[in-house]
Amino acid sequence: MRTVDVVILAVFILYAVTVGLRHRRQASKNLEEYFLAGRTLPGWKAGLSMAATQFAADTPLLVTGIVAVSGIFGLWQLWIYAVTFLLMGFVLAGAWRRAGVVTDAELTEVRYGGRPAAVLRGVKAFYLGTLINCVSLAWVLFAAAKIAEPFLVWHEWLPTGLLQPVVTFVETVGMPLTIGAPDDPAVWVQTANNLVSLLLILAFTTLYSATGGLRSVVATDVVQIGVMFVGTVAFTVIVVMEIGGLGAMTERVYETFADGGPGGITPDQILAFTPGHGKDVTLTVLSLIGLLWLINSVSDGTGYLAQRSMACRSDRDAKTAAVVFTFTQVVVRSLVWLPLSVGLLVLFPPDPSLAPGLLQADREASYVRGMAELLPPGLMGLMLTGMLAALASTVDTHLNWGASYWTNDLYKRFICQAWLKTEPSGRSLVWVARGSTVGILAVALVIMTQLTSINQAWQINLLFGAGLGVVQVLRWIWWRMNAWAEIAAMLTSAVAAPLLLVSLGDDQQALRLLLMATVSTGAALAAVWIRGPEETVGLTAFYRRVRPVGFWGPIAAAVDPIAAATGPARLGRALGAMALCAVTVFCLLVGIGTWLVGSPPPAWMPSRPIWVGCLLLVGLAVCPVWYRLGYGADRPR
Numbered sequence: 001m002r003t004v005d006v007v008i009l010a011v012f013i014l015y016a017v018t019v020g021l022r023h024r025r026q027a028s029k030n031l032e033e034y035f036l037a038g039r040t041l042p043g044w045k046a047g048l049s050m051a052a053t054q055f056a057a058d059t060p061l062l063v064t065g066i067v068a069v070s071g072i073f074g075l076w077q078l079w080i081y082a083v084t085f086l087l088m089g090f091v092l093a094g095a096w097r098r099a100g101v102v103t104d105a106e107l108t109e110v111r112y113g114g115r116p117a118a119v120l121r122g123v124k125a126f127y128l129g130t131l132i133n134c135v136s137l138a139w140v141l142f143a144a145a146k147i148a149e150p151f152l153v154w155h156e157w158l159p160t161g162l163l164q165p166v167v168t169f170v171e172t173v174g175m176p177l178t179i180g181a182p183d184d185p186a187v188w189v190q191t192a193n194n195l196v197s198l199l200l201i202l203a204f205t206t207l208y209s210a211t212g213g214l215r216s217v218v219a220t221d222v223v224q225i226g227v228m229f230v231g232t233v234a235f236t237v238i239v240v241m242e243i244g245g246l247g248a249m250t251e252r253v254y255e256t257f258a259d260g261g262p263g264g265i266t267p268d269q270i271l272a273f274t275p276g277h278g279k280d281v282t283l284t285v286l287s288l289i290g291l292l293w294l295i296n297s298v299s300d301g302t303g304y305l306a307q308r309s310m311a312c313r314s315d316r317d318a319k320t321a322a323v324v325f326t327f328t329q330v331v332v333r334s335l336v337w338l339p340l341s342v343g344l345l346v347l348f349p350p351d352p353s354l355a356p357g358l359l360q361a362d363r364e365a366s367y368v369r370g371m372a373e374l375l376p377p378g379l380m381g382l383m384l385t386g387m388l389a390a391l392a393s394t395v396d397t398h399l400n401w402g403a404s405y406w407t408n409d410l411y412k413r414f415i416c417q418a419w420l421k422t423e424p425s426g427r428s429l430v431w432v433a434r435g436s437t438v439g440i441l442a443v444a445l446v447i448m449t450q451l452t453s454i455n456q457a458w459q460i461n462l463l464f465g466a467g468l469g470v471v472q473v474l475r476w477i478w479w480r481m482n483a484w485a486e487i488a489a490m491l492t493s494a495v496a497a498p499l500l501l502v503s504l505g506d507d508q509q510a511l512r513l514l515l516m517a518t519v520s521t522g523a524a525l526a527a528v529w530i531r532g533p534e535e536t537v538g539l540t541a542f543y544r545r546v547r548p549v550g551f552w553g554p555i556a557a558a559v560d561p562i563a564a565a566t567g568p569a570r571l572g573r574a575l576g577a578m579a580l581c582a583v584t585v586f587c588l589l590v591g592i593g594t595w596l597v598g599s600p601p602p603a604w605m606p607s608r609p610i611w612v613g614c615l616l617l618v619g620l621a622v623c624p625v626w627y628r629l630g631y632g633a634d635r636p637r
Contacts, residue, residue, distance in 0.1 A: 008381035012389060013204055015223065020208025020216040027213030030426030031102050031412075034213035034433055035404045036311040039097075043317035045218055046308040047324025052221035052393040053304060054329055055228055058143030059390075060337055061364035067341040068262055068350060068363035071269045072599065073278030075334070076289050082330040082585050083293035083578065088301035089322025090581070090630045091574040092476055094315035095546050096306045102408045104128070104302045110545070111475055112483035113538040120483050122414060123490070128303065129405025132461060134440060137398040138447035144201065144391045145177045145194040146365070150372050151384055152197040155189050166192040175449045201388060202395065202441060209396035210437040213430075214311060217396045224389035225328075231379070231386035232336050238374050239343035246339065250598030252346040262350045262359050271342070271599040273590045288510035295517035297465025300472040304401040319630065323581065331589050339596050344370050398444075403436035411436075463500060466513045467493030467520030474524075477550025477571060479543075480533045488527040489520040496520065549574055570633075577630030580622045587619025 027034045066074045101107050105125040109117045155163055170191045177194040180187035208216050243249045254267040261270060269279040312318040348366045350359060375383055411432050416424045471489045475481040496519055500512045539555045549571040556564035591612045601611035
């Protein structure tokens with residue numbers, strides 16, 4: 001790294017720490033100030049914060065690997081989540097905000113009643129706040145080590161006496177954070193480098209996120225995503241110019257892989273957006289893509305997406321946050337990464353002798369290789385700062401979000417209120433939250449050292465989430481859902497996940513997920529039929545508080561007969577806005593993306609220009625319709 005690169009990185013670190021210190025007084029008042037920024041966020045800022053969190057440092061590496069191995073069509077497994085985000089925005093974001101809870105786990109005792117609801121809240125707080133959150137954070141940290149490895153070479157910068165104790169420690173513990181044989185001394189030197197890099201990054205991220213709470217997290221997120229976009233756009237331009245332009249890039253794909261690319265993939269399969277040209281497209285895969293927006297663990301926004309919605313200053317802002325997030329995440333981000341991923345595939349062609357299992361890792365590494373070999377001083381510092389900023393924006397969210405479960409749901413609800421029979425003060429809870437941040441970080445670091453054996457746990461988590469998705473949406477729109485239905489779905493998922501993993505291999509992942517969603521949803525509906533709805537008093541209180549749309553029958557009629565009559569219609573309007581906004585998102589993505597990388601049009605389309613023109617025309621034409629459906633009934637609050 002040159003001096004100018006170090007200066008750019010130092011300026012960003014100084015800004016982030018300053019923001020945390022500036023918001024520390026407000027954040028110290030109570031949990032709502034600390035975890036929800038006092039419910040004062042404007043929609044655009046909350047949306048960009050969501051996007052910054054998902055602009056994780058590992059995601060561009062993942063995208064680069066998918067494009068090389070499965071082609072652009074393989075990215076639909078990521079893009080289809082746009083429907084999930086828009087469902088949250090147009091149907092559920094306002095309800096999340098009106099619920100007035102600090103975490104989604106707390107919602108269970110607002111929506112349901114009695115001991116089952118309390119048990120469900122505790123299980124969700126532990127599962128989401130510890131297991132899912134810490135594993136996700138560990139995975140991000142593992143990817144961050146790969147990114148920092150070529151650039152942060154502490155063994156060259158520090159005196160030997162300072163780094164050697166770290167080398168001795170990691171070798172003694174047996175904690176490799178790089179690829180290589182354990183008997184190679186260089187592996188442990190590089191591991192020590194990576195450990196120092198991670199600890200320094202985590203120290204400053206923990207400092208500002210634990211000090212200033214969600215306000216500092218969001219304030220830094222907005223700057224982080226700006227830096228990352230500027231750096232990535234510049235990186236993309238350099239890669240494309242190195243090839244000779246967008247047209248030359250497309251020609252090089254057809255020339256380089258005329259006889260088949262990695263795993264026998266053809267040029268059309270590499271560049272295709274549509275299933276007619278896509279690789280390994282089966283009816284099962286298409287069915288999964290069509291349903292994945294609903295059968296996933298965050299189908300209703302559960303997690304940090306709901307946290308940002310609850311932190312917004314109005315229902316309209318909560319809706320806007322989801323829309324801004326979706327366009328930033330799916331359209332803008334993807335259109336920057338697509339030519340970059342294809343360009344890196346052309347500039348650094350894969351070794352045809354690589355085994356399929358190593359090909360993805362090799363392609364992911366080409367992203368970092370491109371940075372190291374192509375970026376000049378200054379731009380290198382900007383891009384590295386952007387990557388570290390993306391890491392920080394993901395880490396700070398996971399720390400803040402995970403600490404909210406530990407503090408609000410486990411410590412306050414069960415230790416203080418249920419066990420000690422006391423009501424903790426707001427300031428004491430904030431200090432517990434800050435301590436929880438450090439605890440979550442420690443757990444994630446321990447998990448990170450075991451990532452070579454974590455794949456099975458990830459597969460189980462993915463299957464587990466597929467079993468909960470439908471149930472989580474139904475609890476908002478159908479009055480008959482009860483706590484036992486969610487418990488039944490969770491228990492069924494926990495039993496079925498390992499069985500499906502044993503009986504169906506990774507090449508049948510789509511079938512596994514579809515079966516899990518079917519079985520768990522069936523179990524939940526059986527519980528609804530057996531146990532019946534929750535007590536009317538609790539349902540009425542929930543309806544008055546949240547005012548959900550959908551099928552609330554006698555509950556809505558007792559509270560507001562007019563709302564009861566229009567509930568299904570309001571749900572229909574919201575779903576219409578969601579569907580048409582998704583049309584805009586996908587038409588703009590495919591239309592502009594096809595033009596950028598020269599993708600083949602569907603077989604029934606006469607030419608690429610007509611295909612692109614039709615997509616853009618349809619995508620823009622429906623904008624006024626979904627805006628009217630989604631925002632037309634809003635009133636200033």
